[in-house]
């Protein structure tokens with residue numbers, strides 16, 4: 001990474017979440033990353049929804065590089081029930097972080113999008129140029145439109161102020177430090193939690209929906225290494241998808257069966273089709 005007065009300070013927002021902890025694991029295990037001071041923020045360091053609190057963080061840390069991961073995130077079911085909060089909280093955080101990156105002359109900002117923000121009706125595989133080609137799935141429109149605005153703002157900041165802002169688009173992620181809440185979490189930690197309860201005698205293991213939707217899962221620590229690679233080596237404002245190949249896409253049923261086998265659960269398994277399937281698939285190309 002390029003330097004200011006010999007000092008590279010890379011600040012990671014959302015540093016205690018699934019992605020942030022994955023970057024931390026990568027940084028801790030890689031000698032190459034020791035040329036920078038890494039600062040991992042959590043919500044305890046200040047409220048990024050608040051402009052003054054965000055400025056106070058930038059004033060204190062004086063980052064030269066920022067990886068912006070902090071977001072209000074959740075699985076399908078949280079997204080469906082809190083669209084206003086998903087929209088507003090993410091818009092506020094992203095706007096504050098970007099504007100502070102401009103004011104504090106941050107040399108590079110990498111923010112995080114998601115494949116679930118792409119148009120619902122699209123051709124496959126999805127690629128980086130399709131983000132704005134139609135409305136997202138209704139289930140997560142609050143989150144999706146807020147995230148899409150990052151891409152719009154990145155280009156606006158580049159054009160008007162010459163800022164080097166870009167974004168990454170990971171597919172579904174799993175790994176240590178995930179949110180294991182059954183109601184609010186994503187599918188793999190939710191399934192693991194439910195499987196544990198079933199194993200302890202708490203009833204049948206229930207897979208929500210039909211099990212037919214398809215997803216590409218990336219291990220969080222692989223993603224952590226890739227995001228740092230983007231920070232160092234990817235120099236375009238346009239987003240870049242970070243994913244396993246299309247051939248590695250699996251059905252929710254297969255993912256659930258991997259949980260069953262990994263957790264050595266031998267009891268009954270059922271599909272609760274009263275629950276939503278969400279998007280059928282969002283197959284993404286990692287060609288770029």
Ligand code: GDP
Nearest residue numbers: 075076186187190191207208209213276277278
């Ligand atoms: P998405 O990939 O953005 O849709 O979000 P999720 O990670 O929440 O995955 C949702 C898919 O997994 C849908 O097809 C759900 O019906 C299915 N699913 C099955 N069991 C669960 C569960 O326990 N939790 C969640 N979040 N989704 C589940």
